[in-house]
Every structure is written in C-alpha cells, then in structure tokens.
Amino acid sequence: MANRPRYLFLICPDPQLIKGQIDERLKQSGQDGWALKPFWGDDDEPLPPTFWTDLTIKSLFPQPKALIVRRAHALKADQWDKLDASVRGVGDDVYPIFCLEGEWKAKKAPIPPALSRRNLYKKARDAGWVWESAGLDQRSLTDFVKAWAAKAGLTFEPGAGQALTMALPTDAVAARLELDKMELAAGDDRIVRKEHVSLVAPTGEMPFFDLMDALGRPGAEASVWKRVLDDHDKSAKDQMLFNLIGFLASQARMYWLLAHGGKAAGSPFMLQKKAPVAKRLGARGIARMIDLAMEAELSLKTGERKYEEALDMLMAGLIDLFQPKTQARRY
Numbered sequence: 049m050a051n052r053p054r055y056l057f058l059i060c061p062d063p064q065l066i067k068g069q070i071d072e073r074l075k076q077s078g079q080d081g082w083a084l085k086p087f088w089g090d091d092d093e094p095l096p097p098t099f100w101t102d103l104t105i106k107s108l109f110p111q112p113k114a115l116i117v118r119r120a121h122a123l124k125a126d127q128w129d130k131l132d133a134s135v136r137g138v139g140d141d142v143y144p145i146f147c148l149e150g151e152w153k154a155k156k157a158p159i160p161p162a163l164s165r166r167n168l169y170k171k172a173r174d175a176g177w178v179w180e181s182a183g184l185d186q187r188s189l190t191d192f193v194k195a196w197a198a199k200a201g202l203t204f205e206p207g208a209g210q211a212l213t214m215a216l217p218t219d220a221v222a223a224r225l226e227l228d229k230m231e232l233a234a235g236d237d238r239i240v241r242k243e244h245v246s247l248v249a250p251t252g253e254m255p256f257f258d259l260m261d262a263l264g265r266p267g268a269e270a271s272v273w274k275r276v277l278d279d280h281d282k283s284a285k286d287q288m289l290f291n292l293i294g295f296l297a298s299q300a301r302m303y304w305l306l307a308h309g310g311k312a313a314g315s316p317f318m319l320q321k322k323a324p325v326a327k328r329l330g331a332r333g334i335a336r337m338i339d340l341a342m343e344a345e346l347s348l349k350t351g352e353r354k355y356e357e358a359l360d361m362l363m364a365g366l367i368d369l370f371q372p373k374t375q376a377r378r379y
Contacts, residue, residue, distance in 0.1 A: 051078030064220035222297035
C-alpha cells in the first residue's frame with residue numbers, strides 16, 4: 049500500500065479522462081494483475097452485497113481487486129457513512145476508486161455535501177488522494193495532444209500540432225479515437241503532418257445525424273441498415289467505421305448534457321429534437337452508447353472481429369439500445 053493511496057477520488061465529467069487516470073494509477077500502484085470490478089452510484093442498488101464483501105473481507109485468492117464506483121456523486125448520505133467506516137481498514141489487495149462525474153459549475157469541482165463533510169473525503173483531500181479535472185477545452189487539448197504524442201513516440205510537422213488541436217472535439221472519447229487515426233496515418237515515419245488533420249471526422253456530418261434520427265424511430269431498422277450499407281460501399285472501410293465511432297462518442301456527450309440540464313452546443317432546432325431522446329436513454333443508455341463505440345473499436349483493432357462483423361455488432365447494439373429497454377452497464 050506504500051506505493052498507492054488507500055483509496056482514490058477522481059472528479060471529472062469526462063469518462064475517458066477518468067478511465068485514463070484509473071489505468072495510470074493502477075500502473076503506479078506497485079501491483080500487477082488488477083481485477084476491475086465496476087459499480088454504479090446511480091443504480092437502484094449502487095453498492096450491492098458483493099461490493100461490501102470485496103471491500104471488507106480478505107480474499108483467499110491472490111489477485112488484487114480495483115473496486116471502481118462510477119457516478120459515485122449519486123451515492124446517498126447513509127452509503128457515505130458506511131464507506132467512511134469501511135475504508136479505514138481496507139487491505140493491500142483492494143483499491144477503492146470513487147468517480148464523481150457531475151458537471152462542473154463556475155470551474156468548481158462538484159463535491160456532494162453528503163461527501164464533503166465526511167472524514168474519508170477530508171482525509172483523501174489532505175493526503176493528495178483526490179484528482180480533479182473539469183474536462184477538455186481548447187487550452188487543455190494542447191497538453192492532451194502533447195502527452196499522447198510523447199507516449200506514442202510521434203513528432204509533428206511544423207504547424208500540424210496546432211492544426212490538430214483546433215480540429216479535435218473536446219470530448220476525450222471522441223478525441224482519442226481521432227488520435228488513433230493520426231497514429232495510423234503517421235506510419236513508420238512517426239510524423240503527424242498537416243494533411244493528416246483532414247482525417248479528423250467532422251462532428252456535423254449529415255449522414256450520421258440522419259442515422260441517429262432513424263435509430264430513434266420505431267420500425268426504422270431497414271432504412272438504418274440501407275443507409276449504413278450505402279455509406280459502406282462509398283467510403284473506405286476503416287475511416288467510415290472510425291468516423292461513426294467518433295460521432296457516437298460526441299453524440300453521447302451531447303445527450304448526457306441534455307439529460308442532466310447542461311448546456312450542449314448545437315442549433316436550437318436540433319437540440320429540441322435530441323432532448324426527448326436524451327431523457328429516454330438516461331444515464332444507462334448514454335453509457336451504453338460509449339460502450340458500444342469502444343467495443344467496436346477494440347474488436348476491430350485486436351482482430352477479434354472483421355470489419356463487417358464489427359459494423360454488424362455495432363449497428364445491432366445501437367438498434368437494440370434505442371428501443372425502450374434497460375441496458376446493462378460496464379466499466
């Protein structure tokens with residue numbers, strides 16, 4: 049435990065930035081082979097008995113467990129009371145990570161009053177076990193791109209770095225997908241050139257808006273598939289799918305803002321059309337959108353599925369999601 053905090057608070061509205069922090073903190077922990085066990089603070093049963101068992105009872109198995117509580121800002125006061133007592137004796141093989149994902153207001157971290165008064169948060173604050181970020185903006189995108197380039201071993205042609213920063217979306221999930229395309233385009237030279245920036249997917253492409261609108265209309269499955277397959281025939285395979293994945297990530301962020309009273313960018317007409325969809329999807333559905341996008345990308349890059357299979361699974365998942373039914377969530 050000397051190499052890591054006893055527990056951790058990650059305060060950020062962007063799930064991709066949170067995921068990056070989790071990955072980095074686990075690498076720095078001094079232990080390998082962490083089992084990631086996600087829980088959701090806004091579920092009907094946010095902290096089930098399995099959570100408390102993992103937190104308080106030492107396992108007979110040697111694998112360490114990271115207990116990741118997503119949307120922990122939704123936890124109630126009685127749950128924080130129980131956590132306040134339980135985290136004091138947490139073992140070396142358990143790493144509780146609480147993700148507070150509420151929207152920031154006036155550049156102030158949104159700490160729930162039910163948490164701010166409790167000792168577990170005061171201890172974390174004083175010990176440096178709290179990480180805060182308001183998410184990406186044009187200024188922080190510069191550092192985001194520099195860190196990505198350094199990690200990937202890439203350099204920039206003069207002017208390419210600034211052009212890329214200006215072109216990227218401020219949603220970290222979508223931005224990461226676009227940077228993956230930049231890395232592929234850089235090739236063996238490992239140089240990002242100005243012409244590569246044109247590969248960044250525009251966030252307002254009409255085919256994708258049409259696609260999302262069709263998915264939201266009952267009985268539109270046939271027309272959705274026709275449009276996707278038509279676009280498939282007209283475009284490069286990988287770019288078409290990556291563009292769709294990036295667009296889904298940006299749409300998920302817009303839906304999230306609309307569903308939680310935030311200020312989303314876009315025309316009033318478009319936002320008015322999207323608001324009912326955002327409300328119907330709710331937190332679970334929007335999280336599932338991001339899951340589907342990342343699953344499609346990962347399955348393609350690892351070779352688990354061929355392009356046609358990845359597209360098929362993504363579209364089937366989206367059609368299923370936009371029907372009014374409960375979706376399971378993941379880390």
